[in-house]
Amino acid sequence: MSRKRIRATVHGRVQRVAFRECTRQEANQLGVSGWVRNQSDGTVLVLCEGExxxxxxxxxxLSIGSPYAMVTKVDWHEEEPLGEAGPLVIRYGA
Structure with a gap:
């Protein structure tokens, strides 16, 4: 099985709508590690790795998001996998 690591920026109404918590829950159900945090420009940044x-x-x-979110766009790119494991966590601060 191959590993993949991405950095994604989620645009739209994605702050103050439980987006980070729902992302954390979804990632942990899938077995994906990494982190999610709000950005000062109103976007949400996700760095994740897994199968x-x-x-x-x-x-x-992420293109759909939490029930109260309105995602308009997801920009992402792949990075070199680092072999990180563990739950995806919420990071605070931009």
Whole structure:
């Protein structure tokens, strides 16, 4: 199985709508590690790593987001996997 690591910026109404918490829950159900945090420009930044299919599933979920979110765009790029494991966590501060 191949590992994948992505850095994604989620645009739209994604702050103050439980987006980070829902992302944390979805990632942990999928077995994806990393972190999620709000950015000062109103976007949400997600850095995650896991099996390629699991990361792809989280990326697809990010385009929809939490029930109260309104995602307009997700920009992302791949990075070199570092072999990190563990739960995805919420980071605070921009």
């Amino acid at each position: 390629a299919s699991q990361v792809d599933a989280l990326l697809a979920w």
